[in-house]
Amino acid sequence: MTGTDTTWEYAPAPQEQGIVAIKPHYGLFVNGEFAPATDGRTFSTLNPATEEPLAEVALAGEADVDRAVRAARTAFDRVWGPMPGAQRAKYIYRIARLLAERAREFAVLESLDNGKPIKESRDVDVPLASAHFFYHAGWADKLEYAGYGSTPVGVAGQVIPWNFPLLMAAWKLAPALAAGNTCVLKPAETTPLTALLLAEVCQQAGLPEGVVNIVTGAGETGAALVGHPDVDKVAFTGSTEVGKEILRSAAGTGKKLTMELGGKAANVVFEDAPMEGAVEGIVNGIFFNQGHVCCAGSRLLVQESVADALLDRLRRRLGTLRLGDPLDKNTDIGAINSRQQLDKIRELSDSGEAEGAHRWSPPCQLPERGYWFAPTVFTGVSQSHRIAREEIFGPVLSVLTFRTPEEAVAKANNTPYGLSAGVWTEKGSRILWLAQRLRAGVVWANTYNRFDPASPFGGYRESGFGREGGRHGLEAYLNA
Amino acid sequence: MQAESTQIQQGQATPGARAAATQSVAPWLAGAVGTEFSDAALRQVLLGLPGVDQVATQERTANLATRSIKKDAKLWALIMAVRMVDLTTLEGADTPGKVRDLCVKARRPDPSDPGVPPVAAVCVYPDLVRAARDGVAGSGVAVASVATAFPSGRASLAVKLADVAEAVNAGADEVDMVIDRGAFLAGRYGQVYEEVRAVREACGPAHLKVILETGELATLDNVSRASWLAMLAGADFIKTSTGKVSPASTPQVAHVMLAAVRDFAEAAGRRVGVKVAGGIRTAKDAIRYLVLVRETAGEEWLTAGLFRIGASSLLNDLLMQRSKQLTGVYAGPDYFTL
Numbered sequence: 001m002t003g004t005d006t007t008w009e010y011a012p013a014p015q016e017q018g019i020v021a022i023k024p025h026y027g028l029f030v031n032g033e034f035a036p037a038t039d040g041r042t043f044s045t046l047n048p049a050t051e052e053p054l055a056e057v058a059l060a061g062e063a064d065v066d067r068a069v070r071a072a073r074t075a076f077d078r079v080w081g082p083m084p085g086a087q088r089a090k091y092i093y094r095i096a097r098l099l100a101e102r103a104r105e106f107a108v109l110e111s112l113d114n115g116k117p118i119k120e121s122r123d124v125d126v127p128l129a130s131a132h133f134f135y136h137a138g139w140a141d142k143l144e145y146a147g148y149g150s151t152p153v154g155v156a157g158q159v160i161p162w163n164f165p166l167l168m169a170a171w172k173l174a175p176a177l178a179a180g181n182t183c184v185l186k187p188a189e190t191t192p193l194t195a196l197l198l199a200e201v202c203q204q205a206g207l208p209e210g211v212v213n214i215v216t217g218a219g220e221t222g223a224a225l226v227g228h229p230d231v232d233k234v235a236f237t238g239s240t241e242v243g244k245e246i247l248r249s250a251a252g253t254g255k256k257l258t259m260e261l262g263g264k265a266a267n268v269v270f271e272d273a274p275m276e277g278a279v280e281g282i283v284n285g286i287f288f289n290q291g292h293v294c295c296a297g298s299r300l301l302v303q304e305s306v307a308d309a310l311l312d313r314l315r316r317r318l319g320t321l322r323l324g325d326p327l328d329k330n331t332d333i334g335a336i337n338s339r340q341q342l343d344k345i346r347e348l349s350d351s352g353e354a355e356g357a358h359r360w361s362p363p364c365q366l367p368e369r370g371y372w373f374a375p376t377v378f379t380g381v382s383q384s385h386r387i388a389r390e391e392i393f394g395p396v397l398s399v400l401t402f403r404t405p406e407e408a409v410a411k412a413n414n415t416p417y418g419l420s421a422g423v424w425t426e427k428g429s430r431i432l433w434l435a436q437r438l439r440a441g442v443v444w445a446n447t448y449n450r451f452d453p454a455s456p457f458g459g460y461r462e463s464g465f466g467r468e469g470g471r472h473g474l475e476a477y478l479n480a
Numbered sequence: 481m482q483a484e485s486t487q488i489q490q491g492q493a494t495p496g497a498r499a500a501a502t503q504s505v506a507p508w509l510a511g512a513v514g515t516e517f518s519d520a521a522l523r524q525v526l527l528g529l530p531g532v533d534q535v536a537t538q539e540r541t542a543n544l545a546t547r548s549i550k551k552d553a554k555l556w557a558l559i560m561a562v563r564m565v566d567l568t569t570l571e572g573a574d575t576p577g578k579v580r581d582l583c584v585k586a587r588r589p590d591p592s593d594p595g596v597p598p599v600a601a602v603c604v605y606p607d608l609v610r611a612a613r614d615g616v617a618g619s620g621v622a623v624a625s626v627a628t629a630f631p632s633g634r635a636s637l638a639v640k641l642a643d644v645a646e647a648v649n650a651g652a653d654e655v656d657m658v659i660d661r662g663a664f665l666a667g668r669y670g671q672v673y674e675e676v677r678a679v680r681e682a683c684g685p686a687h688l689k690v691i692l693e694t695g696e697l698a699t700l701d702n703v704s705r706a707s708w709l710a711m712l713a714g715a716d717f718i719k720t721s722t723g724k725v726s727p728a729s730t731p732q733v734a735h736v737m738l739a740a741v742r743d744f745a746e747a748a749g750r751r752v753g754v755k756v757a758g759g760i761r762t763a764k765d766a767i768r769y770l771v772l773v774r775e776t777a778g779e780e781w782l783t784a785g786l787f788r789i790g791a792s793s794l795l796n797d798l799l800m801q802r803s804k805q806l807t808g809v810y811a812g813p814d815y816f817t818l
Binding site: 278 | 533539548
């Protein structure tokens with residue numbers, strides 16, 4: 001027996017890796033087949049927890065993107081567009097079931113490529129991705145009842161981020177396919193592997209060739225895709241900066257657009273909040289997925305009368321978080337996805353200190369290799385500090401206080417973003433009062449980071465426009 | 481070590497820094513612990529506690545249930561769970577002979593494995609305390625007795641106190657009382673508080689476990705209030721259930737109670753124990769409770785002095801899982817004694 005009579009350390013409980021077979025090379029998925037890039041270029045994708053390369057992936061150039069868009073156009077004109085909705089649904093249901101059947105494989109691959117804890121990829125990302133296909137399969141033959149007509153837009157060019165690689169692919173593909181569109185999807189350059197495994201699932205489901213195409217690469221590939229003249233609809237999830245570039249390039253082209261961009265959400269805790277639950281909500285709000293969440297509750301606004309008590313509870317709770325090997329089933333905080341992102345988090349955190357906020361992290365041993373950042377809380381933060389204004393996209397919480405509900409609203413809304421917010425109070429009337437005044441697309445009450453395919457998600461102001469999920473999410477993929 | 485594991489630790493002050501930090505958790509408690517509360521003051525305290533969100537509690541306990549306890553950590557937990565068992569028989573059909581058998585099992589749960597320690601206590605009805613006392617003599621295993629018209633608590637205070645006196649006089653080290661749920665749900669907090677105080681008094685040197693019977697309290701807010709009420713009235717332990725009402729212990733109520741003892745210790749400087757009871761039959765369930773203890777109350781509570789599991793059939797599953805961990809194969813149920 002290890003452990004003395006007085007301490008109990010959890011033994012490592014690593015998820016077995018052999019369940020997923022990672023190939024040394026991955027091609028582009030175009031017209032139902034995997035093929036190398038025309039010019040043969042590749043890039044490698046790493047395991048951010050170890051910095052070891054996982055695979056070489058084809059780098060799509062303009063010619064490859066053009067080939068993918070043409071394949072999607074042909075599939076749209078000849079097969080998927082004319083196909084009855086009930087028939088399309090069969091394929092989408094099949095994808096949903098295969099995803100659920102191969103869930104463990106996807107979860108392991110996602111944690112390897114992204115760095116997120118297996119607990120999250122297993123219990124959140126993959127089940128939700130499957131649920132999105134199930135949900136949208138049900139809409140395919142009932143589009144008339146959604147209120148946006150049943151005419152698909154055509155070829156959708158979709159660019160997704162690295163924080164929820166498979167889930168974002170599902171958010172994009174499922175509604176597009178249900179509505180009768182064909183897709184060219186570009187996953188992020190640091191996390192292409194689960195999208196490519198999803199391509200295998202499309203093959204396995206017998207999805208007609210060209211309906212889903214996956215082109216891998218970095219910003220240039222994405223720019224080629226969204227700029228392609230034969231793409232009818234551009235759906236982008238990512239940074240506000242890139243979103244603005246896409247909007248500039250698409251201006252005047254008549255392309256239909258949806259943008260899901262950054263955020264700097266306020267999580268507002270009143271003195272009458274259910275405290276134990278609020279602490280969990282704060283932790284889940286900012287430390288879920290290492291804070292790589294566009295709707296993360298990165299600004300904690302807490303009423304002054306309970307600020308000290310709440311922060312004591314929060315610090316104690318953070319002391320129980322387990323950071324380390326993403327494949328260990330007991331890991332709560334995994335690796336930062338890339339060197340670049342780690343540098344950005346460090347730079348912004350350092351600015352917080354330099355500007356005078358007080359920085360705190362629980363005692364936390366960081367592994368030697370890989371990209372890691374300890375959970376961090378800044379107190380004494382002012383509205384004008386960079387850490388209160390800029391999206392950090394990491395496990396860093398900025399704490400501000402307020403005295404009155406009006407002050408809470410003013411501070412919560414004092415940001416160019418408008419994606420999400422949280423409210424914690426036992427008083428129902430205050431929840432409704434606040435929800436009406438908060439400029440955010442999603443407001444969670446006494447919970448945080450809850451997602452469901454039936455619930456529309458999206459922001460406004462510099463957090464973008466358009467909704468994903470629910471009946472509202474279909475609008476983006478139909479010409480009413 | 482046996483004696484240590486069965487001794488209930490009382491009145492340990494938490495580090496000063498912590499106590500100072502948590503003034504704001506319960507400022508109304510400053511100086512109030514140990515003093516008597518009026519009905520009005522008690523009502524103010526209990527209704528002023530922060531609310532408990534049911535969805536958040538479910539989410540948190542579901543999350544902690546995914547902790548994967550393997551290898552050495554599992555062996556440690558199985559042994560710790562054995563040390564925390566209150567081996568219980570509370571049947572109308574109990575006899576002194578059955579209690580004697582239970583005591584033999586309690587002292588040496590696995591005769592073939594000297595690495596298995598005795599359990600914390602045996603738990604019986606008051607009229608069988610003497611038989612239990614004889615059965616565990618010299619072993620360090622404590623005798624716990626239910627009392628106060630267990631399990632319903634429907635008797636006059638005089639009868640309840642007589643019940644307690646009988647148990648204590650017969651040699652009970654620990655008394656498991658039930659609260660008057662009728663009075664609690666009717667909002668007569670003062671009455672419940674006075675009863676617990678009277679029983680506390682009647683216990684003398686015996687340790688008092690207060691059974692909240694959470695299956696009858698309807699809400700997690702009530703579980704939190706009843707926990708604080710019992711602790712303010714002097715409970716050494718708060719206990720989930722009698723085992724006679726469904727639902728008995730659940731991870732959700734255990735979570736709320738563990739958070740309550742943690743907050744109470746920070747505010748009042750005294751650690752109160754938690755006992756879960758009812759329906760805990762498998763080693764897997766027991767380990768999940770230990771995870772809850774570790775991550776909610778803190779590692780300080782991972783001792784038989786501050787956490788107990790009231791159970792009967794659980795013990796053999798703990799032994800069976802231990803032998804599986806050590807040998808790699810399951811032994812048949814007949815290799816473990818009744």
